[in-house]
Amino acid sequence: MYFKVFNYIYFYNHVKKPTPVLSSFLLIFLVIKIHKHLVSIVSGDLMSYKGHNKKTDNLSENNIKLLALLSLLTRPAKDSGDKEIWLKDVALFSLVYRGIISNIFDYDYSSRLVIWKGFYRFMNISQECLSDLDFLIKKGLVEKLRIATKTHWFIIAYRITEKGIKLLENYPTVVQEMQEFLKCKKHGEIMKLELENNAPYLRCSRGCKEEITVLETEDVSYNSEPFSTW
Numbered sequence: 290m291y292f293k294v295f296n297y298i299y300f301y302n303h304v305k306k307p308t309p310v311l312s313s314f315l316l317i318f319l320v321i322k323i324h325k326h327l328v329s330i331v332s333g334d335l336m337s338y339k340g341h342n343k344k345t346d347n348l349s350e351n352n353i354k355l356l357a358l359l360s361l362l363t364r365p366a367k368d369s370g371d372k373e374i375w376l377k378d379v380a381l382f383s384l385v386y387r388g389i390i391s392n393i394f395d396y397d398y399s400s401r402l403v404i405w406k407g408f409y410r411f412m413n414i415s416q417e418c419l420s421d422l423d424f425l426i427k428k429g430l431v432e433k434l435r436i437a438t439k440t441h442w443f444i445i446a447y448r449i450t451e452k453g454i455k456l457l458e459n460y461p462t463v464v465q466e467m468q469e470f471l472k473c474k475k476h477g478e479i480m481k482l483e484l485e486n487n488a489p490y491l492r493c494s495r496g497c498k499e500e501i502t503v504l505e506t507e508d509v510s511y512n513s514e515p516f517s518t519w
């Protein structure tokens with residue numbers, strides 16, 4: 290590239306014999322042109338990369354992060370003797386809530402009634418996350434399990450599929466970001482989620498413990514007035 294530019298100036302000088310001032314202007318002009326050219330190549334590459342993913346995967350940033358989170362906590366069985374790992378919905382919602390308040394997920398949330406350890410509790414759940422899970426299920430990237438318990442409650446759990454694992458090979462940085470999200474900041478190890486009676490906790494093997502405040506629902510102020518149809 291530089292070689293070509295140099296030749297061009299030389300050629301111009303040779304034919305028209307411009308003044309040194311004009312040569313300098315030409316050089317500046319060419320440098321600006323080259324800079325613009327390089328910038329367009331770099332940004333063009335990035336755009337086509339993003340465009341490619343959008344076209345083939347049709348997944349949002351939240352979708353990929355959600356899938357990456359499931360890839361770290363669940364897994365399908367490799368053969369008939371292998372163990373599958375599923376994640377309970379309330380456990381997933383706890384982590385997603387932690388992700389929302391840490392600006393990892395761009396979701397809203399609202400208070401919903403769930404069964405937590407056999408009792409009704411209000412929990413901050415994202416409707417957008419639920420829609421994204423349905424979308425990932427439709428795409429065959431996630432599977433949903435519904436089990437009836439002896440006491441007639443239903444347990445819902447989620448797990449990544451082989452197709453989901455394969456797709457994440459295109460997004461190693463997102464997987465890494467979600468690994469960091471689950472790591473204990475002090476010891477750098479991935480923390481384990483435990484659902485206790487009062488709240489979910491993330492624990493590391495060296496004693497760190499972090500409460501996820503997903504069951505602390507916010508009070509919404511409202512006014513009520515008697516209503517009559519008359």
Ligand SMILES: [Zn+2]
Nearest residue numbers: 473476493497
């Ligand atoms: Zn720790």
